[in-house]
Amino acid sequence: MATIEDVAKRAGVSAMTVSRVLNNSGYIGAKTREKVERAIEELGYVPNALARSLRFKTTHTLALVLTDITNSYFTTVARGVEDMANARDFTVMFCNTDESPDKEMKYLSVLAQKQVDGVLLVPAFSSPDPILFLKARGIPVVVLDRRIPVIEVDTVRTDSVRGAYQLTRHLLDLGHRRIAILTGPVEISTSTDRVAGYRRALSEAGLSEADAVVMGGAYTISSGYQLAQRALALKPTPTALFAGNNFIAIGALRALRDAGVRVPEEMSVVSFDDLPSTTVVDPFLTVVSQPAYAIGEQATSRLFDVLAGRTPTTSLDLVLPAEMIVRQSSGAPRREDPDTG
Amino acid sequence: MATIEDVAKRAGVSAMTVSRVLNNSGYIGAKTREKVERAIEELGYVPNALARSLRFKTTHTLALVLTDITNSYFTTVARGVEDMANARDFTVMFCNTDESPDKEMKYLSVLAQKQVDGVLLVPAFSSPDPILFLKARGIPVVVLDRRIPVIEVDTVRTDSVRGAYQLTRHLLDLGHRRIAILTGPVEISTSTDRVAGYRRALSEAGLSEADAVVMGGAYTISSGYQLAQRALALKPTPTALFAGNNFIAIGALRALRDAGVRVPEEMSVVSFDDLPSTTVVDPFLTVVSQPAYAIGEQATSRLFDVLAGRTPTTSLDLVLPAEMIVRQSSGAPRREDPDTG
DNA sequence: CCTGAATATGTTAACCATAACCTAACACCG
């Protein structure tokens, strides 16, 4: 790779003159400019961004640290981040933590070393440590998707409470009274928020604490499968299942298929998170759809505000609304005596 | 962010001594080491990778340039790349080109500036220019998914010819004789290869050139929808559709649904690319499944070989086999006089 | 013809980390 010095030699000028041509700064004679431009062309020179970054203390690079890019929800978030970053001539590094706090910290350390200008973080865990680590090193962070309790940090997320409330309310309106919620890890805010919305809807409908059926597992297909199996074994059996995310929904639907339980005739199913429209011919699942792309965009936009020094005194907690989409997987419960399993 | 000089001052030693502690090189007294380690701890110091990279001419960073991370196939490729890179302590920058050669070149220029150690490229177009650009700057490239004609470059891809042959053969074995292939842009090697495999199967089955129904569009859902509509309007109407990728398959299935054509009773459908198992409850589509994760892994592994100087004289063209999975979307054609539409 | 502003280009130092080289103290040997 040619350096600015190589270009300078070839053009018969000093490196500084080449720099001026490159950055259009200061005075440059017309002939000199031409000579320099020719030399740049001939050598295929591109400036070394490392050297620039070392001087200017900015790398024009962001990092997106998430749990698993393979989850279509995060894929879309990532796309929103990348588009917004690209529009400002930033590039994005991406890192999968697989929900491992260890992997997360390792990545954050590497990212700090690589001097990224900012980090977009989907925390693996509800610990303030990763945030503190970044703040201690002056690296701006925006947390996506999940809340981090205790600590002050910019956050962009979906209104899980309201989304869960809406879905539960929808089921209640259809006549369901025994609704099981199959949710992710209890330590993660999305889980607790969705359970909170679910409980709120139940209590508003006059149901008691005892009517709530909360089953916690992980945000995975296999967990969804197992939770649904356990829900089917309950007496009285729930008439509706509320899946805490798309993976749990897929797992639950498979469990129902394997158990020969028809949806929605024998069991209604609703889910937080839609399935990607690019992989489904005929959307069937009643869902609350998260504004994944917008979350990526908004979080990145906030990060740029912080980078530009446009930082209001208070930290942001941007809560975007989810959209409920009623489809065929939810219907009225079967007409039976509601008190017999 | 603290620098090595800050640490040195705090520990009362020179920067070089700190460097020796960090890299475990040279002699260090036990007390000195302790003092330095304490200072590092207290300041939360992490070494500046930019400065190191500037000296060592390696950034431990790769770039993955692809068309759209939102396509589940590429998401999985990306995951394969990231896992392999992470195992060697490399980070990955990702870039969506949206099949635009312009965007692609802009990204490559930025990546060259940022001194990435290597590029994994899913080319937007069958032009050698991007490869030449990188090679001129001494940046190793591995091309994924698609062939680039004319030029010598390492490539890792699926055996499109054979995969398409298998799918076509499968339809022929079921008794289909009028099979339409709905494919992507004719300039992209995956399209031409899949059409080639399709044609080979037809001709082996004793069908003539005139029996081939090749319809080219784009690798998008809307293109799949339109192509299927046009296929339905043909006389004689095909009895089977071969979708060139997953998006085309989804579009085609939607067109069939909207036209009230049942699959597989009235129309068999097969597809190159599977749909992600994480979004489908009950896989239905007969497909050839690409080893997406392995493609990402293998390509990255090859890149590391090149970086390590383990470069055989000849360039690699690694062609991984696709796996045919027969499901319910393909069946025997309806028993009619095969010569009347 | 001289002065000062405008134009054009070069030199030095800094960003941060470290390889290569250099200095100094000490232990051990004959």
Added chain:
DNA sequence: CGGTGTTAGGTTATGGTTAACATATTCAGG
């Protein structure tokens, strides 16, 4: 006790770019 090797640490220069400063040329106006 001088010589030599080991241990422990510092100094300088380098990597590529550019801000700040310095120098040199040109030109207009008095």
